[in-house]
Amino acid sequence: MQTHLLKTLLKISQVQSFALAAEHLNMTLSAVSMQMKNLEEQLDASLFDRKFRPPKLTPLGLAVAEKAQAVVDAEQKLMDLCHRIDHLTGRYRVGFVSTASARLLPSFLTNALRRAPDAKFDFETGLSEQLEEKVFNGQLDAAVITVSGQTDDRLKVDVLLEERLVFAAPKSLGPLGLKAMMLVAPFLHFMPSTGIGKLIAQEMARSGDGMMHSKLVLDNVEAIMECVKEGVGFTLLPEPDVMRLADNKVAIMYPEDSGLMRQLALVTLPDGPTASSTEALKSLLFD
Amino acid sequence: MQTHLLKTLLKISQVQSFALAAEHLNMTLSAVSMQMKNLEEQLDASLFDRKFRPPKLTPLGLAVAEKAQAVVDAEQKLMDLCHRIDHLTGRYRVGFVSTASARLLPSFLTNALRRAPDAKFDFETGLSEQLEEKVFNGQLDAAVITVSGQTDDRLKVDVLLEERLVFAAPKSLGPLGLKAMMLVAPFLHFMPSTGIGKLIAQEMARSGDGMMHSKLVLDNVEAIMECVKEGVGFTLLPEPDVMRLADNKVAIMYPEDSGLMRQLALVTLPDGPTASSTEALKSLLFD
DNA sequence: CAATTTTATTCGATTGATATGAATATAACG
DNA sequence: CGTTATATTCATATCAATCGAATAAAATTG
Numbered sequence: 218m219q220t221h222l223l224k225t226l227l228k229i230s231q232v233q234s235f236a237l238a239a240e241h242l243n244m245t246l247s248a249v250s251m252q253m254k255n256l257e258e259q260l261d262a263s264l265f266d267r268k269f270r271p272p273k274l275t276p277l278g279l280a281v282a283e284k285a286q287a288v289v290d291a292e293q294k295l296m297d298l299c300h301r302i303d304h305l306t307g308r309y310r311v312g313f314v315s316t317a318s319a320r321l322l323p324s325f326l327t328n329a330l331r332r333a334p335d336a337k338f339d340f341e342t343g344l345s346e347q348l349e350e351k352v353f354n355g356q357l358d359a360a361v362i363t364v365s366g367q368t369d370d371r372l373k374v375d376v377l378l379e380e381r382l383v384f385a386a387p388k389s390l391g392p393l394g395l396k397a398m399m400l401v402a403p404f405l406h407f408m409p410s411t412g413i414g415k416l417i418a419q420e421m422a423r424s425g426d427g428m429m430h431s432k433l434v435l436d437n438v439e440a441i442m443e444c445v446k447e448g449v450g451f452t453l454l455p456e457p458d459v460m461r462l463a464d465n466k467v468a469i470m471y472p473e474d475s476g477l478m479r480q481l482a483l484v485t486l487p488d489g490p491t492a493s494s495t496e497a498l499k500s501l502l503f504d
Numbered sequence: 505m506q507t508h509l510l511k512t513l514l515k516i517s518q519v520q521s522f523a524l525a526a527e528h529l530n531m532t533l534s535a536v537s538m539q540m541k542n543l544e545e546q547l548d549a550s551l552f553d554r555k556f557r558p559p560k561l562t563p564l565g566l567a568v569a570e571k572a573q574a575v576v577d578a579e580q581k582l583m584d585l586c587h588r589i590d591h592l593t594g595r596y597r598v599g600f601v602s603t604a605s606a607r608l609l610p611s612f613l614t615n616a617l618r619r620a621p622d623a624k625f626d627f628e629t630g631l632s633e634q635l636e637e638k639v640f641n642g643q644l645d646a647a648v649i650t651v652s653g654q655t656d657d658r659l660k661v662d663v664l665l666e667e668r669l670v671f672a673a674p675k676s677l678g679p680l681g682l683k684a685m686m687l688v689a690p691f692l693h694f695m696p697s698t699g700i701g702k703l704i705a706q707e708m709a710r711s712g713d714g715m716m717h718s719k720l721v722l723d724n725v726e727a728i729m730e731c732v733k734e735g736v737g738f739t740l741l742p743e744p745d746v747m748r749l750a751d752n753k754v755a756i757m758y759p760e761d762s763g764l765m766r767q768l769a770l771v772t773l774p775d776g777p778t779a780s781s782t783e784a785l786k787s788l789l790f791d
Numbered sequence: 792c793a794a795t796t797t798t799a800t801t802c803g804a805t806t807g808a809t810a811t812g813a814a815t816a817t818a819a820c821g
Numbered sequence: 822c823g824t825t826a827t828a829t830t831c832a833t834a835t836c837a838a839t840c841g842a843a844t845a846a847a848a849t850t851g
Contacts, residue, residue: 284582295571
């Protein structure tokens with residue numbers, strides 16, 4: 218038996234829908250459907266009551282899903298054994314730029330607990346520049362920040378990933394197009410003083426031509442996206458955040474210069490006491 | 505991840521050899537090798553130290569194998585959920601013909617514990633005819649016997665499987681061939697009075713032409729095979745028992761009439777109090 | 792209750808994974 | 822040191838999984 222069948226079963230039981238599960242697992246609805254059909258055949262049991270749409274888990278299906286959790290947990294423990302970083306011990310102070318913490322911190326934490334059980338972590342969130350300063354002063358061992366312009370070259374900078382910046386607007390304003398929208402709706406601007414804020418400001422200056430209806434500055438990605446959903450205005454933010462927070466009331470548009478990227482990087486002191494652990498910390502940020 | 509990779513890992517760790525594991529799992533050595541390579545890649549870990557031949561499990565490999573056991577156990581519990589026979593409750597008295605009990609009883613027991621946790625069983629072993637009699641008298645609810653000639657037609661007979669009868673001889677006598685061997689070595693005959701004994705007697709009368717060196721009657725398959733290993737003489741027994749008990753000192757030969765079969769069947773009283781459970785009992789005899 | 796939307800299943804085609812057998816390489820054994 | 826036992830590699834064939842499009846079925850809406 219293959220555990221990915223069990224994982225999709227679990228996902229379905231979480232989201233109560235084949236289609237949603239398919240999205241979460243990055244595959245087609247058809248694949249999910251086939252997988253569940255396959256699973257039911259292998260087990261020679263009917264896990265779903267297909268008189269309902271979406272199909273509803275049968276009592277047996279529910280029981281199987283519970284056992285499935287046990288299987289994937291056991292599998293996870295097996296894999297953890299292989300990916301442990303036993304040399305990572307002691308206490309680490311790690312900073313996360315606010316705009317990335319929601320996405321990177323949770324997986325970092327679960328990875329850390331699994332793979333570096335002997336290490337302890339203190340977390341701190343803030344603006345890129347402040348975090349950078351603290352790493353330099355030794356108040357933090359490492360920080361995940363937005364790279365903007367030039368970074369202090371006395372720090373070691375490991376680029377972790379690049380995120381496209383995309384526009385998010387209320388669906389009602391979507392058909393207008395970008396240019397028109399700027400004239401009639403306020404732009405929700407993430408703090409222009411921050412690392413990512415500077416990038417946003419730069420792009421708006423370029424594409425907006427200064428012809429902007431009005432500008433609202435906010436310091437919170439979630440709040441901005443809530444405003445978009447409410448129809449207050451439109452915004453420009455990293456794609457993963459937009460995707461994470463958007464619902465069906467939000468239209469997504471891509472800038473003309475679609476090479477507009479925000480770089481997230483891990484900064485450390487190249488010859489600090491925890492320099493040898495940089496790679497290990499970096500590895501905990503993924504998977 | 506696919507659990508069959510873990511199962512082969514476990515089998516290898518049991519038998520300490522890729523080749524043996526391949527045999528047990530009914531696949532080629534090459535497949536086993538590929539699977540383990542695959543597993544090591546997936547886990548990004550080296551489970552075997554290939555400076556040894558057969559490869560030796562690394563400490564990590566050993567640890568992984570332990571966790572693998574947990575995974576397959578969890579998987580087994582999941583499958584058990586689906587194959588439960590919840591309507592099989594109460595106490596059942598089941599007989600096994602001695603010559604089949606060693607092979608069928610263990611799997612029956614594990615299946616019963618897994619799939620019919622609410623039922624209790626009493627077991628009894630004996631000769632086919634005696635067991636048949638007890639089923640007829642209601643002293644047993646069911647029995648697995650060797651079908652010989654005509655069975656009492658007041659009993660329900662479900663043929664479970666057919667087993668080929670094969671000769672087993674000490675390797676030293678192997679090259680002689682069957683006819684020659686009969687002239688120089690004693691034949692180890694399983695009790696001629698029993699169901700399977702009758703079949704054996706029948707075949708020996710046919711192929712032996714009465715020209716037999718000598719005949720030793722024994723009532724125990726294991727004992728007969730031990731004698732064969734010791735070089736005492738040769739025998740004719742069901743293939744699965746020979747395969748189970750043979751070692752490299754034993755040569756196996758097939759009768760000219762290789763259609764010679766022994767039928768194992770489940771007999772029950774067609775209208776007894778447990779008649780409705782016959783199918784369920786039958787299903788417990790197999791995987 | 793019919794029309795429409797949402798959601799899942801089925802189907803054909805393509806792609807990828809896995810097993811096999813033969814050839815090769817490597818460790819173990821006498 | 823040659824032989825045997827054992828595992829790996831490679832090419833090939835077979836089988837399974839995924840995708841996208843078409844279809845079917847339940848849920849929702851007017």
